[in-house]
Amino acid sequence: MDFNDTPEEAAYRAQVREWLEANAPKRAHQPDLEGDGRSMTASKAWQAKKAAAGYAQITWPKEWGGQGGNPIQQVIFNQEEANYPVPPNPFQIGLGMCVPTVATFADDETKKRFVGPALRGEEIWCQLFSEPSGGSDVAAARTKAVRAPDGSGDWLISGQKVWTTGAQFSDFGIVVCRTNPDAPKHKGLTMFWLDMHDPGVEVKPIHQMSGGSGFNEVFFTDVRVKDSQRLGAVDDGWKVSLVTLMNERLAVGGASGAGWTEFMAAARDLPGLDGAPALKDQALREKLADWYVQAEGLKHTRNRTMTALSRGQTPGPESSIGKIVSALQMQDLGNTALEMLDQFGIIDDPELAPLRGAFHTSVMFAPGLRIAGGTDEILKNIIAERVLGLPGDIRVDKDVAFKDMPTGR
């Protein structure tokens, strides 16, 4: 049991450090907590640099522009990259989920057309799965694709997607559509890739409760796609989407922002009961200890995952607990900090609030994090079913034709 790299890992880390020191930005970028694209120019420039050096997708094969490396090398790069003020990465959904799906199901020519530009950050991809009628229940998608009446074999896509991350910057997307409403819901879906600049595609940023707009509604009106843009067989889209979603857990991160260290610093400086520092308040100290223990538990759970990767093993189920713990902690810690400020806690002005309002940001962003990329409840289902092996829920819609499924509205 030790925290050291193997000699090979140490050599790789040294190589990465040298490259980052020579190439990574040294000055802080504009913060982009809400993912509204204010750092896009910087993000694209950094991505191009990484791609040219083979660091954009280390585990991809060399002919795609990767290094044919292993996951631990990617983790090492991510760790080292985090030591520099690099701009946010709006390419991960495309590179982690969409492009691998296209590469798995499209012909060589299509693959060749898209892989390079995506890798270099020249083209951005989005994943069009969630709908107003189905967030957790992705297979309930209603957006439909029908054959064009002109006999060309083309498809016409109409409907609406929602919560699409980065759609407002995206050039392409993969979309799951209803192609057979007479079949049960999982058996009537088909996957396509499409051009987000098509005049039939309308993107409307969602005004989040946190104030920002990182997600979008996307409307399709008779968007014509060629049959060659189909990914996988007709009505086999659910299986294709599983390939995409398998990669999602790796793409959606845990909570960031103010943690126990920031809370402790704030508690030291603020007055508590009887004028003593708030940090002397026993109730706050117990909470602080709990958050520390959770944060350390997650950190060392990641170390266990790293160990599995380092040995060439698939990480175990331990990697599935991160967001459940960290998103809830973000909400609880932020709110406790507000309560520690007492009446002053209502002020959300960065000029006045501690840490320029970081605790307020946590409170307002945490509800979204508890939902995005699998709600707390769905993640618990995943642990219960895939980790513990408990039965799936009773599916009352399992053998019902999609068109006959009961809907609320």
Place this chain on the structure above:
Amino acid sequence: MNFDFSDDQKALKSEARRFLEANASAERVRKVLDDPAKAYDEALWKAVGEQGWLGAAIPEEYGGLGLGHLELCVIAEELGRAVAPIPFASTVYFVAEAVMLAGSAEQKSDLLPKIAAGEIIGCMATSEGPGITTAATLKSTVSDGKLTGVKLPVTDGDIAGVALVLAKENSKPGLFLVDLDGAGVTREALKTMDPTRDAARLIFKDAPARRVGGAGEGMELVEQVLDRAAVLLAFEQCGGADRCLEMAKAYALERYAFGRVIASYQAIKHKLADMYVKNELGRSNAYYGAWALNTGAPELPVAASAARIAASEAFWFASKENIQTHGGIGFTWEMDCHLYYRRSRQLGLVAGAPRVWKERLVSHLERRNAA
């Protein structure tokens, strides 16, 4: 990065599990539970000694196996899983650790070989009554090498041959070894919440006492011993917590209600997922504690506190929600659920309650951040 046990250590763990399944079945544990006259499983204690586990971390020159603390951790996890009814923690995590940490050459030569051979049981005597024992509340005294005072509860105090006692000498706390079969010692067995682990009231009247470590260093020494014990106890707690989750899962998969197995209801699935999350947080913190203990890292006090807090929470939660998952049958004497529920309280309190450790943790963090 190698944040895992070695293949040899995992093999030892599997071996320990097989051994305890054969020698510490629930049926065997219940013999101690149901018989007030039976303080521990003497046959199991003897067998565990023959396996060499008592001396796993004791150097070979003192009759141990000279392995290390990581080996002791994997054994501890299996003992916790089996709710083994033996004085292992008292003897090995507290007394052997304290003697290895601060004992004189003579004390080491005297006690460690006896512990490794299973010839003597040890116990840790700090508490003197309800609430936390501090330097200010400590009443027991030593003068001219004679101890006078009352200690309770002392886990395994009724069966131990030697006690490690916290007492004041010249008004300053010190840690002392006392021969419990010698003069000036009276013991009374106490009724405990977990009858598979006994405890006693020890009354000392001019009992001969040998100091361990320097004069006036008692509180610091106790803290260091507690840090070590906390990591090892955390592994027992992880073992117990994992077993509770297994029991809950197995029962939920076979119990039908409203026409289907209760494991198919989200109320149960989410409860078990919550158990899993807490168990993993406990385990990961315990691993870090094991690393710190084994390498003698300066992070040990913080790592041990985190391990103790996370593992105590995991075992308590898993043991109570295991009963809840079982429903009515889980509340019966015949089901094993309460063995784990009782043990979770024993382990969660024996080295100090979690809230004490939370305070210690934050104090350490304050000092670390101030430095």
